[in-house]
Amino acid sequence: MEILNTAAALQARTETWRREGKRIGLVPTMGALHEGHLQLVRAAAQECEVVVVSIFVNPTQFNNPDDFRLYPRLPEADAALLDPAGCTALFLPSVEEMYPQPTVLRFDFGPLERVMEGEHRPGHFNGVATVVSKLFHLSRPHRAYFGQKDFQQVAVVRQLVQDLSFDLDLVAYPTIREADGLAMSSRNRRLDAPARAMAPRLYQALQLAETLVCEKAVSPAEVKAAAAGFLAEEPAIALEYLAVVDAQTLQPLTEWQPGHPVALCLAAHLGGVRLIDNIVVN
Ligand SMILES: Nc1ncnc2c1ncn2[C@@H]1O[C@H](COP(=O)(O)OP(=O)(O)OP(=O)(O)O)[C@@H](O)[C@H]1O
Numbered sequence: 001m002e003i004l005n006t007a008a009a010l011q012a013r014t015e016t017w018r019r020e021g022k023r024i025g026l027v028p029t030m031g032a033l034h035e036g037h038l039q040l041v042r043a044a045a046q047e048c049e050v051v052v053v054s055i056f057v058n059p060t061q062f063n064n065p066d067d068f069r070l071y072p073r074l075p076e077a078d079a080a081l082l083d084p085a086g087c088t089a090l091f092l093p094s095v096e097e098m099y100p101q102p103t104v105l106r107f108d109f110g111p112l113e114r115v116m117e118g119e120h121r122p123g124h125f126n127g128v129a130t131v132v133s134k135l136f137h138l139s140r141p142h143r144a145y146f147g148q149k150d151f152q153q154v155a156v157v158r159q160l161v162q163d164l165s166f167d168l169d170l171v172a173y174p175t176i177r178e179a180d181g182l183a184m185s186s187r188n189r190r191l192d193a194p195a196r197a198m199a200p201r202l203y204q205a206l207q208l209a210e211t212l213v214c215e216k217a218v219s220p221a222e223v224k225a226a227a228a229g230f231l232a233e234e235p236a237i238a239l240e241y242l243a244v245v246d247a248q249t250l251q252p253l254t255e256w257q258p259g260h261p262v263a264l265c266l267a268a269h270l271g272g273v274r275l276i277d278n279i280v281v282n
């Protein structure tokens with residue numbers, strides 16, 4: 001596995017691979033890798049001759065300076081995990097390399113970003129779209145791999161790919177979970193023992209909501225109230241939002257739409273750490 005630190009080096013290597021007729025898979029990450037990331041890399045390695053993994057804690061997508069400062073950074077350990085997973089090249093740029101001067105780009109994804117993460121993290125998807133666009137331009141992947149754990153991010157990137165005519169296939173990979181159901185996440189490393197012990201409740205709340213959605217005997221508002229009530233039993237969990245939305249449009253549901261998949265999405269704070277999770281009910 002080679003390590004590339006500059007945009008020019010990434011561009012030059014991927015151009016060569018393209019000329020050689022190799023399929024390029026890109027897995028964008030912010031590092032502190034876990035099994036969820038590694039499964040994306042392994043999937044890319046099965047489908048592409050070349051796998052580029054980027055690790056970049058992107059400042060423009062953080063609305064909370066402490067969250068940015070405390071985000072786990074483990075480049076050496078990450079590099080050791082990537083090689084055996086099938087990564088060909090690790091792109092590890094500095095902030096100055098990605099943003100030689102402040103970016104003036106502004107993306108507006110309309111209703112897609114007025115809800116959930118977009119509503120609660122102002123500017124977040126502008127930063128995500130900016131850095132993902134730069135990564136797509138620099139590496140020109142045939143396939144780009146994202147996790148469903150960041151459900152709204154997948155919808156925003158799908159819109160980005162369509163609107164800017166990026167010539168690539170977007171792969172949305174299922175959420176990988178710990179044995180107790182907690183969605184794997186780099187921020188899980190920041191949970192202390194009591195917070196880690198209660199963290200599976202987030203997925204349990206979503207499963208409770210899923211059961212109610214499948215029964216269709218109660219309204220979306222009642223599903224939301226039941227899942228939020230379950231989480232409220234644990235005072236150390238501060239629910240930021242729990243949304244029952246149309247899985248395509250991401251707009252909140254006031255009534256069930258037959259034939260439309262439903263996404264149940266939440267964000268919550270435990271012991272000073274903010275986590276997200278979701279379930280899609282078809
Ligand atoms: N548990 C998981 N299962 C599948 N994909 C995942 C999982 N966790 C993260 N990913 C995906 O990996 C890519 C990189 O994510 P990122 O580096 O932000 O990790 P993360 O674990 O989501 O961290 P955090 O949520 O704490 O920022 C994203 O496309 C993300 O959706």
Ligand SMILES: CC(C)(CO)[C@@H](O)C(=O)[O-]
Pocket residue numbers: 028029030056058061128131132150153
């Ligand atoms: C896609 C991404 C790497 C952009 O910084 C980030 O949002 C993430 O890790 O999900």
Ligand code: BAL
Pocket residue numbers: 030061062150
């Ligand atoms: N995985 C999403 C990146 C973020 O929380 O900023």
